[in-house]
Amino acid sequence: MKEPLRGKVSRRVFLKSVAVGLIGGQRGIMGNFEANREAFLTDVRGCPFVAFLPLSLTQVRLLDGFWHQKLVLLQEVTIPTQYERLRETGRLDNFLYAAGKLDHTTGLQWLAPDSDVYKWLEALSWSLTFDPRPSLVALADEVIGLIAGAQDSNGYLHTLFNREKKKERWTNLRDLHELYCAGHLMQAAVAHRRVTGSDALLNVAVRLADHINQTFGPNGKPEPDGHPEVEMALVELFRETKKPEYLSLAQFFLDQRGKGLLGGFPNIQDHLPFRQLREMTGHAVRALYLNCGAADIYGHTGEKALMDALLHMWRNMTERRMYVTGGLGARHEGETFGRDYELPSQTAYAETCAAVAGILWAWRMMLLTGSPSYADVLETILYNGALSGIGLDGQSYFYVNPLSDRGGHRRQPFYPCACCPPNIARLIPMVPGMLYGVSDNTIWVHFFAASQTTVSMPTGDITILQETNYPWSGDIQFRLELEQPTSFTFKIRIPAWTPSAQIFVNDHPSLSPRPGEYAQITREWRSGDSVMLSLEMKPQLLASHPWAESISGKVSLRRGPIIYCWEQVDNPGADVWSIYLSPDTPLQEQKGDGILSGIVLLKGQGWALPKGNHQPLYQPAGSLRSHLRPVSVTAVPYFAWANRTAGPMTVWLPLKP
């Protein structure tokens, strides 16, 4: 199905928009902020061990399309409603309580209520690069005021331990989440500073980081954090402040693991020194955040043992312990990775936070290696296991993302332990910062989204207009505007999922790009040049490795980067749990409507047991086959499930016997 290119603007409008800054939200009224601030999602400038530099979020403007819609929804619905949830649940009051300005708060529950506020602030901050809505800017300032007011004079900050529980500070690194919350504060502060230029939150983070640095270290407390996060936050704070002690402290925390200081539990990655880890073990979010921190440290040290451990774990995860949706963490018990190939569908945990964490790790591996395989995994997680964590309404969420369900697993407006909603919220505005990269005389395109981007080169700015209806269409057109003709390499990722791709430069067929690699076009580029990339996006049935017990003998469905699922609401002819597919089932594309408007559905032919036909637990395969009747089956993107009438859903269907 060829679709008209989305985000398409006439060249004349395009150039004018670039000039006056009209494209991409309300960029034109970013009056509050310094012009041309550099707001890097990950600031690896000066890191010796990276393959490319990302572009500042301020250099990439989304145009109408998939991610533009997500950002609008984020700012109009997600961030305001999450603010309400934070307020209602006492999470904001906690800061007033900690400051002594309230006698009571209902929010001092769970272990890390502060982190939900910080992640929400981070989401809000990054989103301001899309559209600096004054209401959001003001909301951030208000909350930053609350946070700053709650900080202890010595720099300590965690609302659970600011008043009557002061004596418990830093007494239980294994279970309490003080360093974890501190890390999220640092990340919010870095984001807010980079986007707005304000030091308001950064100063709070720095004072807390200094307090931590005085408390922990070779001459202080020895324990690392039971829930990693602070490691990558400290590296980013180092990058923002240039204070080398933060990098050292991050490394200290990493090095202290595996010494039994937290009890030696595998579930919190304390069973082995980090450099000896080879498998993804234990609590999924913790393991993934820890790897992010180690990757960040590697960017500065280039220590081979760190990268060896990361590479082993990456292989273990992507070859044996990752759902087809990119979901991570098989088990409810302990929220952990399971054994190799342990990937149950109905009882999958696949926490939304783990998907976000997986993306953050994949992004760091991309930065360190420039290898396209990391981008492939990142894209899979992003469009499936991560996006499934937020409803199409922008204000309902999944904590757990099973791959099959009988209809009881429904989206919630918030969770008592609310880590996931603000985590998926902060991920969405990061996406534009991951699209492009630059290295010596090279511009990298990692991901596809209708957008307009400006890259500064020694010969002047290069503006790239990316026109596409991705992920629904595999056609992506790049139009380049240059101040003067410039030789450089345009390096475009060809996703591994495509069976074939074509590239046209100025309408002439170019090289035959190979899936799973970066296509490189080196030439002298001139203003007006265009590159057309066409990725074959035929629906494909996927099979698993035979050792994956829950899914071998079954197939799932992919089109482009999107993994599909069968929901009951689209399949009145049979219970979707009783449908079988043939491996050669023809599949047609179909436009979604209503809440699925703009989404491509996939329609095909299956075989089903008639409803109400109770089959025995075991019977001859031929006998089962004799009960099957042809039935039309319709699949929707997995990320879009559970937004309509509740009912059975499955990502995998068994092969017809």
Added chain:
Amino acid sequence: MKEPLRGKVSRRVFLKSVAVGLIGGQRGIMGNFEANREAFLTDVRGCPFVAFLPLSLTQVRLLDGFWHQKLVLLQEVTIPTQYERLRETGRLDNFLYAAGKLDHTTGLQWLAPDSDVYKWLEALSWSLTFDPRPSLVALADEVIGLIAGAQDSNGYLHTLFNREKKKERWTNLRDLHELYCAGHLMQAAVAHRRVTGSDALLNVAVRLADHINQTFGPNGKPEPDGHPEVEMALVELFRETKKPEYLSLAQFFLDQRGKGLLGGFPNIQDHLPFRQLREMTGHAVRALYLNCGAADIYGHTGEKALMDALLHMWRNMTERRMYVTGGLGARHEGETFGRDYELPSQTAYAETCAAVAGILWAWRMMLLTGSPSYADVLETILYNGALSGIGLDGQSYFYVNPLSDRGGHRRQPFYPCACCPPNIARLIPMVPGMLYGVSDNTIWVHFFAASQTTVSMPTGDITILQETNYPWSGDIQFRLELEQPTSFTFKIRIPAWTPSAQIFVNDHPSLSPRPGEYAQITREWRSGDSVMLSLEMKPQLLASHPWAESISGKVSLRRGPIIYCWEQVDNPGADVWSIYLSPDTPLQEQKGDGILSGIVLLKGQGWALPKGNHQPLYQPAGSLRSHLRPVSVTAVPYFAWANRTAGPMTVWLPLKP
């Protein structure tokens, strides 16, 4: 493959053997025992709510064939080596210690060491009906002496609580296993009494039962047992002694469940009153033993609510919570049944004890209803999930019976918690007692085994010679000898697994029997009459209900009552975990050799990923298919696995995409 009938003896020899009692072990020298003792496995004479009476074990003599070999091995290897294990592990010393005759014992570990001794004694006792070996008779007497010597003057008996822990008696019905051990003592005592006529052990059991009856009840302690077993034992002790208080006490224990007296835990079936149970919940062995007790009580009371609960649970188990091998209990955690359709292969628990317990329950349901479906399930468990619990060497065991493995799960000579070895040992000599039944003018044939059986009818004895090489052949010939022509119904079970069956009476085709029913032939029978039953035994691939996530999209293999598996040692061409089958794979029979001599193997054609061919976790189904190469695949009976070189094994193979 037509096989010559096993267990075939010439008519002349047959009649002579009957006369002098030579067939079936060394029956001729049963001088120790009363002649013609009635040794009923389950003595339901006088129970108003049963469909048939089983035959006494002394009426059924196995002839050379599958079960004859098992009984010989049991007596020559299993019982003597288990005695050694019981001795080495201090389980026998425990009784001397309890009697004050030893200062120390190493056996006071785990919760129920005595029960292992009792179950072994039960195995030995029943086996004496096959062959009253004097050495075994003496061994039983020796151990009975130990047991009797340890009994407290008040009748109490449990070696863990006979000395320093006396105060702990009956203080923790939930976790300790005092009533459970008492139940196994009663069952051993009943078996020993029925087979030998001796009261030596029965007196011990009666004193203990009387002590329990004084301690528990409406005017005593109110708790039921945390591990059911005593209920069915008390009913059988009632049947043996005719003391009605034992039946009342069994019913009391049943009625006390679900009142929260044990904490209300579902894992020990205390969450609901028994009559409200509808699903198989919690610890599998406990649930199944409890149901046995309830079924036994029903036999005397006919209380509809009991049968309703049993029927609901039976349906729940056989339609949703039973492995294709008849294995019961999906989860390692708590040794429990899982959710509906939760039937993982690699992590299956399927404890050998649960298989034995499942057979004991199915046997009781057969007795109560006369329905062939219970016999079908019993046979499946017996030949697969239960027999897999003991090695072909007769002295190595499985506690856990997974349906797939990488080669690490190997048989052990014993277990610290050694419930399973003596449990499978006591099951084997019970089998002859389940083959036949009688009711008004009807002889029932439930199961097939080369055997010679005498049934007393008002008109005189009827002797039935059953000649067969079952379970390897589906041909079963019955030859009848009667004192005078007699009219009765010969009722033969036609297993549900057979696609078709034929019956010939005196070589003339008889009625067309329907699988899953009892075929009934009513006529005047005369000496020399023969009935030939021919069951089609073509290998069949089985498919599961689509909701069984771990196995839908896969097939398993059955021939007759035998479920097969693929072991690495027979399949050098590929890793058996990387083999796919087509639903129309042709299958040929092949004779086993070496340790598998006499066993039918099944050879077919599969498709495999080449060894060392590392596949990605997910790929297009067509891409996976392109890697598959034809490979010859050989399957062995599941019960025979893990007796040769260790390696991967699986019961289910995925369908070729």
